[in-house]
Amino acid sequence: MMRYISTRGAAPSLTFGEAMMTGLARDGGLYVPETIPHISPDQIAALVGQSYEDIAFAVMRPYIGDLFTDAEFKGLIAKAYAGFGHMARAPLKQLAPNHFLLELFHGPTLAFKDFAMQLIGQMMQAALAKSGERITIVGATSGDTGSAAIEAFKGLANVDVFILFPHGRVSEVQRRQMTTPDAANIHALAIDGTFDDAQARLKDMFNDFAFRDGVRLAGVNSINWARVLAQVVYYFSAAVSLGAPHRKVSFTVPTGNFGDIFAGYIARQMGLPIEKLVIATNQNDILHRALSTGDYRPDGVVPSISPSMDIQVSSNFERALFDAYGRDGKAIAALMDDLKAGAFHISQGALETLRATFASGRCSESETQDTIRQTLNDSAELLCPHSAVGVYVAQDHLGATPMITLATAHPAKFPDAVEQASGLRPALPPRMADMMTKPERVTRVPNDLAALQALVRERIAR
Ligand SMILES: Cc1ncc(COP(=O)(O)O)c(C=O)c1O
Ligand SMILES: N[C@@H](CCOP(=O)(O)O)C(=O)O
16 A cells, blocks of 8 residues: 655655644655556556546545545545636646646635545545544745635534734735635634745644644644645646657646646656756745756745745655655755755756656746737737746747646736736626625734744634
8 A cells, every 4th residue: 555755764654644633744754645546548548538536536546545546536536626716627728839827826715735635525524524523724935825725624513723824925816715704713824934834834833743743733834745646637637638658748837836736746656757847936036946956945025916826945846855865864854954054955866867757947027918918919818927837838838749837826816917918807707706804813923933832722722
């Protein structure tokens, strides 16, 4: 049965169910599968014409061990995607002769996060129903993970959800998605700091074992392997609809915390014929700089019009480094120690390994705006700023292989930026219209571990 090991090599290996409920490994690392299951070309060919749900079952089944029976798992997948506003779940649109857009924003909160979060919500509820446990979820968000988590877990009796978002650095729609739900188990916390601060405090909470065990802490960020796994599926659904396994495809992925593109890497490792995975960054371009120079050096987050990607400490890059360093946990632990002191340098061998799979590019603020305008003119497609970063960077990597750019959020989540670029103000779906006038519930919190822990303890004791 599949086991999960830590990228830092010093935590116990776990089953899928344990890894899903555990979050961060106890050595500070991230869980990854001990081996990556292979899907043969014949098995990929058999996915052609299947529903998104059937592809999801085929792709994820080898990873989940005996946590659920096949019938249970199929049922959870069906429930997870039933609320999506598009029959195809992740439809493909053609932008240019060899350039396609994978629309990942038809879920309940209008961003790609729903693909994983809706499924994790179902899986965690089913696992908790079996174990009878109660958990505390703490999440860090630059805007989209938080709303997706709140949507997936609101109102549940055995789960408290605390979401840390950077005060003043998310769009109004994103903020209201997190602050207007009135379920008592939801706690929106606006932290004085950046997303990187929020994610660092979250990892601090996991690394404080007394706190972690005391509140039964669980994570729904891409720290959690189950998040990454659910995102592998749409790489398969998109590639088979463009001719895989007989034709290769490439993907460009707007990137911040490296979770989404790492899911593409897993699809490639499983055998999906992916030529290149292109990392598209906004002006917070640490991943583009790291791949270009080998130097991974956070230099402070600069707010942008694609705020969900305003990240400089990209959590899942650790998972890619783990493979690039031949799965040497000690080497990764040493790099992460260097990072605490300011920066790390990627060895030449590891850099070459990464460059064999990944390419990268950067998109400035004005290039993002121009791309929104230009894509509307050329293809009648209104992009969100994150998707525009992807489309801009993809244009430098177009060739004979079909390119699929991930459209990660609906433009209506960022109406001001989109209107400024295009002159069009995208409307929220009618089901969300009242959100902009509902009262907000939010607590302003300092960037301070002890204060955050005290708040969590006090709220769950109520
Ligand atoms: C809309 C949007 N696009 C892109 C990203 C970047 O994805 P990742 O952090 O998985 O690299 C995010 C945040 O995760 C996002 O919310
Ligand atoms: N962009 C994300 C940042 C958190 O990423 P995650 O994939 O680790 O949850 C967000 O919208 O919150």
